[in-house]
Amino acid sequence: MKLRLALISVLLFMIGSQKTYSQTAEVRVKQYNLSSGRLAMEGWDPVSYFQGSPKKGSKTYSYEYEKVIYYFVSSANREIFKKNPTKYEPAYGGWCAYAMGNSGEKVEVDPETYKIFDGKLYLFYNAYFNNTKNSWNKDETNLKKKADANWKKFIK
Numbered sequence: 001m002k003l004r005l006a007l008i009s010v011l012l013f014m015i016g017s018q019k020t021y022s023q024t025a026e027v028r029v030k031q032y033n034l035s036s037g038r039l040a041m042e043g044w045d046p047v048s049y050f051q052g053s054p055k056k057g058s059k060t061y062s063y064e065y066e067k068v069i070y071y072f073v074s075s076a077n078r079e080i081f082k083k084n085p086t087k088y089e090p091a092y093g094g095w096c097a098y099a100m101g102n103s104g105e106k107v108e109v110d111p112e113t114y115k116i117f118d119g120k121l122y123l124f125y126n127a128y129f130n131n132t133k134n135s136w137n138k139d140e141t142n143l144k145k146k147a148d149a150n151w152k153k154f155i156k
Helices: 002-031 046-050 075-083 097-102 132-138 140-154
Strands: 058-065 068-072 110-117 120-124
Touching: 046 068, 046 075, 046 110, 046 120, 058 075, 068 075, 097 120, 097 132, 097 140, 110 132, 120 132, 132 140
Parallel strands: none
Antiparallel strands: 058 068, 110 120
């Protein structure tokens, strides 16, 4: 009887865990800045930012993490990402960090305009003489707090 109860408990836990994963993955697909086909960061390799030189990845070295697809420049970078995806994923689902902090809006980014702050990758809008990274740098602490709070509204 105890064995049966233990097996039922394990089964219920596994079903509950799968439901949580599915909900999280669906929220990611809905709220993240993704190209067609669920591609993140317009195909840029998230690990390459931490190596000091952002590069476009290749479909050859793709990896799907919780329904979001990332491209990498090499199998080595893909393996680095697999070991700790949350370290390398961009903040705020890949939307402009400044806009998320300033107004709570999802704004497209220029993948080559970025900053690594406290071990996290932040992307910014940069077009038409408006580089939002400069505005972010002027009030980073305050904008980060606001951006963190605003992003939580999207990923409930």
